[in-house]
Each structure stands twice: as structure tokens, then as C-alpha cells.
Amino acid sequence: MPLKSCRKAVRALIVAASCATGTLWAAAPVQPQPDSGALKLDQTIQGLKEDVLQFNSDASALEQESLYPAYSRTNVFLGVRLSGLLIKEFSVTFDGGAPEKFTFDEIESLAFLQNKGLRRVMRVNLEPGQHKIRADFTAQFADAKPDAAPITGNLEAIFDKNYNNTDLGLMLVRTGFRADPSLTLEQTRSAR
Amino acid sequence: MRTSLILLVAALSASTAHAADVYVPGSKNDPNLRSAQYQSDEGRYFSSLTELLRMDSESKLSNDSRWLMAEDYLSFGMANKAEPLYRDIAQTTDDQLLLGRARLRLAEFSYQRGYLDEARSALLKMQEKLPKKLVEQWQDLLSRVLMAKGSYSEAVSVLTNLDNAGKQSQYTRYNLGVALINDGRAPQGRDLLDRVGRMRVMTLEDLALRDKANLTLGWHFLHNQLGGSAKAIFGRVRSQGPYSNRALLGLGWAELAPVGAKQEHSDVANPEDQPFFSSFSTLGVLLRPGFVDNDIFKRAGLRNFRLEKLAKTEDAALKRALVAWVTLIGRDPMDPAVQEGWLAIPYSLDKLGAHTQALQFYEKAVEQLEMNRKRADAAMGSIKQGRMVDTIVKRDVDAENGWTWRLTDLPDAPETYYLQTLLAEHRFQEALKNYRDTRMLAHNIDGWQKRIEAMEAVYQSPDRANVSPDVFVKQATEDKTPVWTDTANAPTELRSDETLSVPGAYETPIAAADATQIELAAGTPKQVQSNSEKVAALKGRLVTLQKSLALANDEQSKILQTLAIKELTGQKKQIEKYLVEARFALARLYDRQMKGELNDK
Numbered sequence: 197m198p199l200k201s202c203r204k205a206v207r208a209l210i211v212a213a214s215c216a217t218g219t220l221w222a223a224a225p226v227q228p229q230p231d232s233g234a235l236k237l238d239q240t241i242q243g244l245k246e247d248v249l250q251f252n253s254d255a256s257a258l259e260q261e262s263l264y265p266a267y268s269r270t271n272v273f274l275g276v277r278l279s280g281l282l283i284k285e286f287s288v289t290f291d292g293g294a295p296e297k298f299t300f301d302e303i304e305s306l307a308f309l310q311n312k313g314l315r316r317v318m319r320v321n322l323e324p325g326q327h328k329i330r331a332d333f334t335a336q337f338a339d340a341k342p343d344a345a346p347i348t349g350n351l352e353a354i355f356d357k358n359y360n361n362t363d364l365g366l367m368l369v370r371t372g373f374r375a376d377p378s379l380t381l382e383q384t385r386s387a388r
Numbered sequence: 389m390r391t392s393l394i395l396l397v398a399a400l401s402a403s404t405a406h407a408a409d410v411y412v413p414g415s416k417n418d419p420n421l422r423s424a425q426y427q428s429d430e431g432r433y434f435s436s437l438t439e440l441l442r443m444d445s446e447s448k449l450s451n452d453s454r455w456l457m458a459e460d461y462l463s464f465g466m467a468n469k470a471e472p473l474y475r476d477i478a479q480t481t482d483d484q485l486l487l488g489r490a491r492l493r494l495a496e497f498s499y500q501r502g503y504l505d506e507a508r509s510a511l512l513k514m515q516e517k518l519p520k521k522l523v524e525q526w527q528d529l530l531s532r533v534l535m536a537k538g539s540y541s542e543a544v545s546v547l548t549n550l551d552n553a554g555k556q557s558q559y560t561r562y563n564l565g566v567a568l569i570n571d572g573r574a575p576q577g578r579d580l581l582d583r584v585g586r587m588r589v590m591t592l593e594d595l596a597l598r599d600k601a602n603l604t605l606g607w608h609f610l611h612n613q614l615g616g617s618a619k620a621i622f623g624r625v626r627s628q629g630p631y632s633n634r635a636l637l638g639l640g641w642a643e644l645a646p647v648g649a650k651q652e653h654s655d656v657a658n659p660e661d662q663p664f665f666s667s668f669s670t671l672g673v674l675l676r677p678g679f680v681d682n683d684i685f686k687r688a689g690l691r692n693f694r695l696e697k698l699a700k701t702e703d704a705a706l707k708r709a710l711v712a713w714v715t716l717i718g719r720d721p722m723d724p725a726v727q728e729g730w731l732a733i734p735y736s737l738d739k740l741g742a743h744t745q746a747l748q749f750y751e752k753a754v755e756q757l758e759m760n761r762k763r764a765d766a767a768m769g770s771i772k773q774g775r776m777v778d779t780i781v782k783r784d785v786d787a788e789n790g791w792t793w794r795l796t797d798l799p800d801a802p803e804t805y806y807l808q809t810l811l812a813e814h815r816f817q818e819a820l821k822n823y824r825d826t827r828m829l830a831h832n833i834d835g836w837q838k839r840i841e842a843m844e845a846v847y848q849s850p851d852r853a854n855v856s857p858d859v860f861v862k863q864a865t866e867d868k869t870p871v872w873t874d875t876a877n878a879p880t881e882l883r884s885d886e887t888l889s890v891p892g893a894y895e896t897p898i899a900a901a902d903a904t905q906i907e908l909a910a911g912t913p914k915q916v917q918s919n920s921e922k923v924a925a926l927k928g929r930l931v932t933l934q935k936s937l938a939l940a941n942d943e944q945s946k947i948l949q950t951l952a953i954k955e956l957t958g959q960k961k962q963i964e965k966y967l968v969e970a971r972f973a974l975a976r977l978y979d980r981q982m983k984g985e986l987n988d989k
Contacts, residue, residue, distance in 0.1 A: 230502040230815040253441035262843045313426025359863040
């Protein structure tokens with residue numbers, strides 16, 4: 197191993213190991229603690245984080261209202277309901293338009309599987325009425341052999357965009373015991 | 389053509405979406421909540437919180453949503469907001485395990501950030517309802533808090549009172565060993581460290597801990613003039629690892645230190661203790677029989693020699709010390725252990741009577757130390773210009789993982805090497821996280837500038853007025869069933885009332901009900917802002933936030949710089965001290981050479 201990369205590896209380990217246990221050497225003086233100035237700044241930063249979050253929440257609500265009025269707003273969510281299936285690529289298009297493409301890294305693929313979360317992949321404006329959606333995916337099981345062919349599939353469907361916010365959920369599922377993974381479409385709306 | 393059209397229509401109708409399912413906003417089925425959950429699982433706590441706050445402003449959040457919010461707040465380093473949320477949820481849930489875990493996480497945050505009193509008090513408070521499953525975690529954290537406060541005796545009590553040593557992790561045992569030694573109960577502490585130093589290893593982290601325990605114990609023996617015990621312990625450390633350089637240095641000194649008394653095992657020794665076994669190359673093999681006598685002088689570029697006036701045992705000890713140190717000086721010259729090795733070799737050579745070689749090695753040591761002094765100066769310059777902190781957090785600039793962010797490796801810059809110990813300390817790591825976060829927030833706020841302009845453009849656009857009022861009517865009336873068409877769920881019901889009197893049968897007119905008192909709101913009515921006014925207000929808030937974030941970032945950077953400069957100054961002083969020692973030794977040797985007192989054997 198060249199010295200440079202060896203040094204890097206070793207240094208990474210020191211940091212990890214000492215953080216895990218908290219104290220570095222026995223019989224050494226107590227690990228110095230941050231002074232009151234540093235703690236005060238930490239409090240200031242916690243407050244600032246709150247302000248920035250509130251700003252983001254207000255601004256994104258306004259942005260949604262301004263750029264995506266409810267009568268045309270259409271949210272597309274993607275979910276994976278097949279344990280061990282890692283989605284790699286995904287694309288979606290409306291009414292034969294240009295597809296929006298997405299690629300997912302490992303962290304993103306795994307996040308789909310953790311707590312049945314949904315990822316909002318896009319928000320578009322569509323006129324109320326009937327629309328056609330097409331979605332394509334490429335995925336692979338985590339335990340697949342390296343040379344295994346990727347799993348691909350697509351879905352084409354027609355849905356009614358109403359006059360209120362429309363949420364479309366594209367779910368990667370297995371529809372039967374031995375069926376291949378496939379996409380399904382769910383349309384939901386708020387009770388409010 | 390006709391056939392394919394039919395097929396297409398059939399296929400399309402088969403996959404037409406069903407009628408929309410209705411969800412209660414903020415409930416488990418709300419896709420916005422599930423989207424926030426996804427962002428949280430991805431480590432994007434800031435985005436998740438933004439979504440949850442937006443949902444909170446529109447409708448009441450469910451307990452699930454509030455729990456997610458509390459978790460996100462804490463992960464993003466906002467314990468002040470997480471704590472009251474957890475407390476609120478605690479009123480409505482009986483899941484003590486979940487709550488216990490949350491409280492432990494909060495206490496861990498307080499400990500790492502340096503709020504030790506708060507951490508201690510929170511941990512003691514939760515002791516009463518502590519679920520059994522969390523006892524060991526609780527003990528471990530409380531003991532670390534107490535040790536950080538210097539309360540070693542209390543830490544030992546926490547770790548030993550429950551008599552559950554068998555369930556404790558090796559990290560906890562290591563900490564108990566350290567606490568016992570610092571509390572003056574050295575024999576018990578040594579035994580525990582010795583056991584951790586001989587543990588079976590399964591992971592790289594275990595290996596690092598085992599090396600660390602051996603290094604800690606070895607240096608403890610050395611400080612107590614127990615060279616014989618120290619030597620065996622240093623010999624267990626892997627020859628390549630994060631602790632190997634310090635162990636090599638110690639191994640050399642252990643050869644020259646008094647052997648000391650044989651160590652007796654104290655009463656905490658475990659009969660199941662394993663003898664030390666490692667499949668990794670350890671430092672012990674350096675001193676294997678035959679290896680010392682044949683190779684050492686060749687490897688150091690020296691000829692063999694023997695000074696007769698030295699005792700045979702002392703001569704052998706010096707040679708063995710040289711084995712360790714010659715190996716050491718071939719390693720990274722920026723490591724303080726290696727720098728000390730450069731001085732230790734000529735010291736031994738001088739003692740062995742190899743004065744000329746000692747002189748040569750002192751000259752080389754001066755060269756090495758001078759080079760290090762220059763590097764330390766360059767590192768100081770880099771720190772003062774604020775480059776160091778920027779280099780460390782260069783990657784993942786927009787990562788939103790806040791408190792959960794970990795510094796996994798270091799950029800290859802000299803300053804980061806000198807500051808390794810400091811970089812591993814919580815006070816530096818937590819300050820670094822805050823620095824990263826303020827930078828990420830500033831970046832986020834800057835990004836809003838263009839987005840706000842886009843919103844402004846929408847409100848200024850004449851096309852905006854072209855939406856037909858009919859659309860808004862449909863929007864308001866859609867999905868609402870008129871009550872008169874839905875008789876089953878109609879809120880009103882017609883029934884005959886047989887108690888009513890016939891008209892004119894009243895004796896007295898029915899008293900008019902009290903007119904409802906209409907109260908006028910006091911003060912100025914709440915101002916309703918139009919969306920374009922809201923956009924203008926956002927612009928003002930953006931500027932204020934930009935300034936506050938820049939200020940906080942600057943202050944945090946200064947704190948990091950001060951810590952780094954203090955640490956580096958200490959190291960530079962150490963290098964200078966070594967330089968003085970080397971030059972003094974050189975002068976002494978030259979002087980003796982001039983006087984003809986140096987006769988190499």
C-alpha cells in the first residue's frame with residue numbers, strides 16, 4: 197500500500213476509534229470541554245436553524261401556491277414495497293412528453309426500504325382532465341449475482357386530474373406470488 | 389391498425405388508476421408524511437423537517453408525525469426543539485423502550501456537545517423508569533459523562549453497582565479500567581485493561597480497541613516504572629495500526645525502564661480470560677530471539693559494536709530498544725512518536741558507546757525536526773487563513789445530516805495530521821458540525837434568492853389573471869356531495885312532533901332568546917397579506933438570515949481556529965524542545981570529540 201493512502205486509512209481509523217470510546221488515553225487529564233462561549237454559540241446556532249427551517253417551510257408553501265396552483269398541481273411519489281429490491285433508475289412522462297429521469301445511489305435506494313417511505317420525484321402542473329402517465333424502472337435485488345440482468349418494467353395508465361391537488365403514487369410491488377416486480381399506480385387526495 | 393388501437397385502449401383501460409383514496413392530512417397515509425419519512429431515512433433531516441413544518445401549519449400533526457419531527461430535530465442538532473416534543477409524546481404513549489431510547493439519544497447529544505450537567509441530570513432522572521434492555525447503554529453513557537467531569541469514583545460505582553459486568557461491552561470495560569486507574573484503584577483497572585487487551589476480535593473496531601487498551605496499559609506501566617510488564621503489553625499491539633507508532637516508542641523505552649515487580653492479578657480477574665492470541669502481526673515479533681542480534685545494526689545502517697564497560701544485560705536491552713526505534717523512524721515523520729524516536733536512537737547509541745553514529749543520528753534528527761518545524765509553520769498559516777476547516781468539510785457541503793454527520797477520513801493536508809488528537813475530541817467535532825451546518829444553511833438561503841425571484845415574476849405576470857373563475861368554483865365544489873342527494877348521511881331528519889301546541893294556544897308569548905352578543909375584536913385587526921406581499925416579506929427575512937448565518941459561521945470558524953492553533957502551538961513547542969535537546973546533545977558530542985574523548989568501540 198503506498199504510504200499516502202496507508203496514512204489516510206490509518207487516520208480514519210484513529211478518529212473512528214477514539215470517538216467511539218470518548219477518552220483517548222487512560223490516566224490522561226480529563227478531555228477538555230467546550231468553554232461557555234462555544235456553548236452560547238451552539239445555542240445561537242440552534243435558534244438560527246429554527247429560523248431557517250421556518251423560512252424554508254413558509255417559502256416552499258408560498259412557492260407551491262405560486263408556481264403550482266392546486267387546480268393544476270400534480271405530485272408524483274415513488275415507493276418500493278419489495279424487500280431487498282434496490283431501485284437504480286426511474287423515469288416518468290405525462291402525455292407523451294419528454295421523460296424526467298432519475299438515478300438513485302445506494303443510500304437513496306435503501307431509504308425506500310426502511311420505513312415504507314415515499315420519495316416525491318416530481319411536482320408538475322397539469323390541466324384538469326384525463327392524462328396519460330408512463331413510468332419505467334430499472335432495479336436489482338441486493339443479493340443478485342453481479343452478472344445478473346437488471347429487472348426492468350414499465351407502467352402506462354390514464355388518470356383523471358381533478359380541480360384540486362392530485363397525488364399519484366407509483367409503487368414497485370409484486371402483484372402475485374411468483375410475479376416479477378412491477379409498478380402500480382395509486383391516486384390519493386386529502387380529506388380536507 | 390384498428391386491431392392495435394383496440395388493444396391499446398384495452399391495455400390502457402386495464403391500468404387506469406382507481407378512484408382516488410382519501411387520506412387525513414398528517415395521518416400515516418398522508419404521502420407528504422411518508423415523503424418526509426423517506427427524506428429522514430436518507431439522512432436529509434432538514435428537508436424532512438421543512439415538509440413536516442409545512443404540514444404542521446396546515447393541519448394538526450399525528451403522534452407519528454410528531455415523533456418523526458422530534459427525531460429529525462435531534463438528528464439535525466436541535467435538541468432544544470426535540471426535547472419538548474419527546475416530553476409531549478411521553479404523556480400519550482406507554483412505550484417506555486421507545487421513550488428510553490429517545491432520552492438516551494438526547495443525553496448522548498448533551499454529552500457530546502459539552503452540556504455535561506444536563507446530560508448527568510437527564511440520565512439520573514430516567515433511572516427510575518429505565519427499561520431493562522437499556523441498562524447497559526445507560527450505564528455506559530452515564531459513566532462517560534461522569535468521567536468527562538472527572539468524577540471517576542462515581543463512574544466506577546455506576547458501572548459496578550448493578551453487578552452486570554458480563555453484559556457490558558468491551559468499550560464499557562475499557563472505560564471502567566480507565567476510571568479505576570484514575571480513581572486510584574490501579575490493580576483492578578490494570579486487570580480490566582489487560583482483559584480488553586486480550587479479547588477475541590471480530591471486527592476492525594475491536595482490533596483498534598484491543599490495541600488501544602494495550603497501549604494505554606503499556607504506558608501506564610511505563611509511567612509507574614514497570615518496564616517488564618509494559619514490554620509484554622506493548623508487544624501485543626499490531627505492528628501496523630493506528631496505535632503502533634506510540635507502542636513502538638513505548639516498547640523501546642520499556643526495554644530501558646526498570647523491570648519492576650511482577651504483576652499480581654486482582655480480585656476482578658475473570659477465570660474465563662483468554663491468553664493473548666492474534667493472527668495479526670504484532671510488535672512482539674520484533675524482539676523474537678535471533679532477530680535482534682543479527683539484523684538491527686544492518687537495518688540501522690550501523691556496524692556492530694560492543695562497549696565493554698556496559699553490563700551485558702544493559703547492552704542487550706539497548707539493542708532491543710534500538711530494534712523498536714529503528715522500525716519507528718521509518719514511519720511518518722509528522723507523527724510525534726516518530727520524532728521522539730529520532731532522538732531516542734542516538735541517545736541509545738551514545739549509551740552503547742557508538743558516539744560517531746550517535747552524532748550522525750543527532751544530525752539527521754535535527755534535519756527531520758527542522759523539516760517538521762517548517763511544516764508546522766505552514767500548517768499554522770493554513771489554519772490562520774481558514775483553509776484548514778474548509779478543507780476538512782469540503783465534501784458533502786450540502787449534506788443535511790447535522791449531528792449525525794461523521795468525519796470518516798481526513799484530507800491529506802499537513803495540518804490535519806498534526807491535529808489528529810484534537811480532531812477526535814468531541815469539542816472539536818461538534819464545533820465542526822455546527823460550522824458545516826451554518827454553511828449548509830447559508831447555501832440553502834442563497835439558493836432561495838432565485839426561487840423568490842421566480843415567484844415574484846409569477847405575481848407580476850399579466851397571464852396570472854387568466855385563470856377562469858369557473859376553475860375556482862369547481863375546485864371549491866369538487867368531491868363534495870350535496871346533503872340533499874345523500875339521504876343516508878343527511879344531517880337533518882324530518883319527524884312528527886306530537887307535543888307541539890296548536891297555533892294560538894300559547895298563554896304568553898315565548899320570550900325572545902337573548903340576542904347573541906357580538907364582541908368586536910380589540911385593537912388593530914390582523915393584517916391579511918397578499919401572496920405578493922408575502923414574497924416581499926420573504927426577501928427581507930432572507931437578507932436578515934444571510935447576515936446572521938455569516939456571523940455565526942465566522943464565529944464558529946474562529947472557535948475552531950483557536951482550538952487548532954492552541955493544539956498546534958503545543959506540538960510546535962514540543963518539536964522545538966526536541967530540537968534544543970538534539971542540538972545540546974550534538975554540541976556535547978562535538979565538544980567531547982574535540983577533546984578526544986570519543987573512542988568508538
